[in-house]
Amino acid sequence: MSTNEYARQRGRDPLPEAASQLPVNEKRGALPPLSAAAQARVHKNRALVHEHLPEALPFIKELHELGLIPGWRSVESVEVFSNSKPEGLP
Numbered sequence: 896m897s898t899n900e901y902a903r904q905r906g907r908d909p910l911p912e913a914a915s916q917l918p919v920n921e922k923r924g925a926l927p928p929l930s931a932a933a934q935a936r937v938h939k940n941r942a943l944v945h946e947h948l949p950e951a952l953p954f955i956k957e958l959h960e961l962g963l964i965p966g967w968r969s970v971e972s973v974e975v976f977s978n979s980k981p982e983g984l985p
Contacts, residue, residue, distance in 0.1 A: 926965050933968065943973040 929937065944951055958964045 926968070929968060937967045937970070940970045940973045941967050943975060944970065947975050948973070 944955070955964070955967075955970065958969075959966055
């Protein structure tokens with residue numbers, strides 16, 4: 896049940912539609928350029944996620960589309976454990 900459906904059932908005014916609000920990324924404007932070290936970190940983290948955690952890709956893409964993160968620069972770190980098995984379990 897959505898928040899608006901619940902509000903209607905309780906006899907209250909529904910909240911304004913989310914579609915009328917701008918995504919967070921559009922409100923921020925342009926992001927500052929990344930340094931060479933930061934670009935290398937982003938490239939490395941992206942490659943590690945693609946290789947070791949591909950099931951997270953739709954989640955990261957959705958976060959970006961919703962404006963919750965500005966992109967791969969928000970993935971701060973990716974750690975691959977040396978004792979992990981191919982199934983993903985330690």
